[in-house]
Amino acid sequence: MTLSASSTLSDKIKRWRNVGKSRGESGQDQSDEVDELGKVWWYESVSVLSVCAPCISCGSFLGYTSSAVPSMIKDVATFGVLNSHQIALIGGLGPLGAILGSIISAIPLKYVGPRRTIALLGISMLILSWVTIGMSHGIVLVYVGRFLGGVGVGATISSAPLYVMDISCIQRRGRLGIMPQFLMISGILISYILGAFLNWSNLSLVACTFLILAAILIAFAPDSPKWLITNGKCEQGFKVLEKIHGTVAAKVIALNMENTSQTISSNPQGEEIWKSKATYKSILVCLVVISIQQLTGVNGITFFATSIFDRSSSSTTSSGHLSSIILATTQLIASFMSTFFVERFGRTFLLKISSATLTLSSLTLGTYFYLLVDNTDFLWLPLTALVIFAFGFAIGLGPVTWIIVAEILPQQVRNLINPLIIGYNWFCVFLVTTSFPYLKEEIYYFGVFWLYAAVAGLGFIFICIFVPETKGLDDPNFFNNCCTHLDDSNAGNECDLRAIYYPPIPNETEIPVGTIRCAEHTDYELCTLLFQDDIGGLEVKTSLGKWTSATPIPGSILVNTGDLLEQWTSGYFPATKHRVIIPGKEIDRRMTRYSFAYFFAPDNSTIISPLTSRSSILQKFCNGEENYWNDKASTAPTAYEHIIAKVKAAYQY
Numbered sequence: 014m015t016l017s018a019s020s021t022l023s024d025k026i027k028r029w030r031n032v033g034k035s036r037g038e039s040g041q042d043q044s045d046e047v048d049e050l051g052k053v054w055w056y057e058s059v060s061v062l063s064v065c066a067p068c069i070s071c072g073s074f075l076g077y078t079s080s081a082v083p084s085m086i087k088d089v090a091t092f093g094v095l096n097s098h099q100i101a102l103i104g105g106l107g108p109l110g111a112i113l114g115s116i117i118s119a120i121p122l123k124y125v126g127p128r129r130t131i132a133l134l135g136i137s138m139l140i141l142s143w144v145t146i147g148m149s150h151g152i153v154l155v156y157v158g159r160f161l162g163g164v165g166v167g168a169t170i171s172s173a174p175l176y177v178m179d180i181s182c183i184q185r186r187g188r189l190g191i192m193p194q195f196l197m198i199s200g201i202l203i204s205y206i207l208g209a210f211l212n213w214s215n216l217s218l219v220a221c222t223f224l225i226l227a228a229i230l231i232a233f234a235p236d237s238p239k240w241l242i243t244n245g246k247c248e249q250g251f252k253v254l255e256k257i258h259g260t261v262a263a264k265v266i267a268l269n270m271e272n273t274s275q276t277i278s279s280n281p282q283g284e285e286i287w288k289s290k291a292t293y294k295s296i297l298v299c300l301v302v303i304s305i306q307q308l309t310g311v312n313g314i315t316f317f318a319t320s321i322f323d324r325s326s327s328s329t330t331s332s333g334h335l336s337s338i339i340l341a342t343t344q345l346i347a348s349f350m351s352t353f354f355v356e357r358f359g360r361t362f363l364l365k366i367s368s369a370t371l372t373l374s375s376l377t378l379g380t381y382f383y384l385l386v387d388n389t390d391f392l393w394l395p396l397t398a399l400v401i402f403a404f405g406f407a408i409g410l411g412p413v414t415w416i417i418v419a420e421i422l423p424q425q426v427r428n429l430i431n432p433l434i435i436g437y438n439w440f441c442v443f444l445v446t447t448s449f450p451y452l453k454e455e456i457y458y459f460g461v462f463w464l465y466a467a468v469a470g471l472g473f474i475f476i477c478i479f480v481p482e483t484k485g486l487d488d489p490n491f492f493n494n495c496c497t498h499l500d501d502s503n504a505g506n507e508c509d510l511r512a513i514y515y516p517p518i519p520n521e522t523e524i525p526v527g528t529i530r531c532a533e534h535t536d537y538e539l540c541t542l543l544f545q546d547d548i549g550g551l552e553v554k555t556s557l558g559k560w561t562s563a564t565p566i567p568g569s570i571l572v573n574t575g576d577l578l579e580q581w582t583s584g585y586f587p588a589t590k591h592r593v594i595i596p597g598k599e600i601d602r603r604m605t606r607y608s609f610a611y612f613f614a615p616d617n618s619t620i621i622s623p624l625t626s627r628s629s630i631l632q633k634f635c636n637g638e639e640n641y642w643n644d645k646a647s648t649a650p651t652a653y654e655h656i657i658a659k660v661k662a663a664y665q666y
């Protein structure tokens with residue numbers, strides 16, 4: 014099925030290419046213009062927002078417990094006197110449903126793609142949940158609603174990031190990538206704000222109204238182009254890509270998507286990867302980082318923030334609701350900041366800062382509840398500490414955990430393991446939210462926060478010892494960043510276009526066949542584009558050391574690999590040894606020969622140390638090799654140093 018779908022796409026793209034060619038031949042190549050006209054810059058952002066809008070409702074669902082439980086407790090007529098078991102269930106059934114939602118979403122994700130999974134499983138379950146809760150006349154229907162909504166949240170949160178990855182172009186992927194999380198925190202904030210004015214029932218009915226709007230938005234959004242292309246709907250998939258990237262780039266991306274899906278489906282290393290110890294070690298590291306993310310208690314706080322503030326005396330100066338709103342706003346701002354920091358400072362640095370901040374703030378909160386809760390001089394303390402806690406979480410452990418999971422898991426196991434990891438994450442949320450009401454009765458608030466502080470402290474140690482830095486391992490812009498002159502003409506580089514003139518040999522001069530005009534050498538740069546006329550004479554040395562003639566082919570460009578490419582790829586692409594000799598044919602010898610060579614070099618400052626593949630770095634890390642990430646320690650030359658040294662050696666006179 015995949016194969017026949019892909020071949021349709023390849024055929025179509027071949028035809029498109031030919032259309033471009035015939036235009037070019039008639040001297041009227043307008044493909045660039047069409048490209049620009051094809052781009053609709055807002056299309057992908059609006060699509061991402063439309064498909065991810067239900068994440069707002071997921072946030073409101075998570076924040077609902079905090080906002081609604083106080084008014085449920087007051088509503089004795091409907092619920093009787095709520096005990097801590099019942100409150101724990103209201104908190105815990107949502108994440109329990111989410112475990113189910115994230116696991117079963119794998120089926121619609123495969124057959125109908127991420128957009129329809131969100132619409133059919135996410136939105137429908139959430140609407141059902143809000144209506145059930147809003148209309149309930151007793152606690153049982155609230156339980157049912159919480160579980161159903163959890164299924165919707167699990168499905169939405171698993172599918173939204175996939176949609177964003179599939180539809181956004183590389184330049185905007187980072188920023189659009191945080192959209193699901195950003196919308197979710199906004200949803201938490203909205204539910205805290207509305208919770209200050211509305212009771213449990215009206216709050217859920219308002220949330221339901223919003224979802225109807227989200228359902229309309231998602232109905233008009235396009236499907237994931239990747240899903241379309243890999244499921245035989247090539248034309249529709251290409252149209253979506255064309256609107257985002259323009260015609261020319263869309264062809265390349267469509268082919269890439271097709272190739273990747275073929276590689277993954279044929280899965281050459283599928284068996285091998287499960288025999289490697291490194292695979293299990295990276296899965297283990299992911300699970301522990303997720304445990305740290307969740308067991309430091311953030312969801313205990315999100316689900317019960319209002320009650321925590323009401324317990325601390327700060328509620329006499331600011332209501333519990335207001336404090337919760339401040340908390341969620343802090344999280345929103347910090348998660349936005351983390352998108353900038355994560356590329357600048359790396360993943361492990363943010364995780365360390367984050368776990369250290371959580372340790373200190375939880376320790377402070379525990380101590381406050383132990384010593385100072387009745388001391389009116391310290392009313393400012395709980396809110397300040399919780400704001401620092403929320404900031405510390407949202408800047409590091411919140412978002413960076415997911416980046417680590419995406420980057421550390423070997424590609425071949427990612428699809429299989431991801432749903433389990435997401436399911437495990439919800440299990441931890443369930444554990445924390447269900448245990449919170451019990452723990453606060455058994456070991457009191459101070460005990461709960463000291464427990465969270467202990468987890469965060471151990472987490473800090475684990476991160477320092479076991480979590481590898483993965484920044485830059487998967488950087489799709491790596492080569493663009495090394496060759497910025499593509500965009501910026503000021504960046505220093507040794508790119509060179511040379512017109513080479515070989516004078517005709519005068520009729521009276523006799524020169525033996527095979528006489529050398531340009532001696533054996535390799536080019537110094539990354540690669541050379543060589544445009545030769547039809548006289549000939551260029552020879553290339555094969556890997557067996559034999560000279561073979563690179564006879565000019567009309568309309569083609571010869572590409573020579575250069576020294577820098579050889580060094581960069583540790584010899585995977587050896588630099589081509591070549592030379593130019595006097596042509597064999599008498600008539601060619603008496604003619605002028607021209608060639609044009611474009612020597613392509615990266616930016617001067619680029620360090621040309623052998624690139625290590627992401628899998629080999631992780632392999633080394635997992636095998637316990639100390640210097641697993643040694644690129645930075647390398648003393649390799651810069652591109653400029655290499656080229657200048659070669660030029661100096663060649664022209665010593």
Ligand SMILES: O=C(O)CCC(=O)C(=O)O
Pocket residue numbers: 513531536543545551591593608610
């Ligand atoms: O003229 C040619 O065909 C080759 C020139 C060349 O190899 C060079 O300039 O590096």
Ligand SMILES: [Fe+2]
Pocket residue numbers: 534535536591
């Ligand atoms: Fe050359």
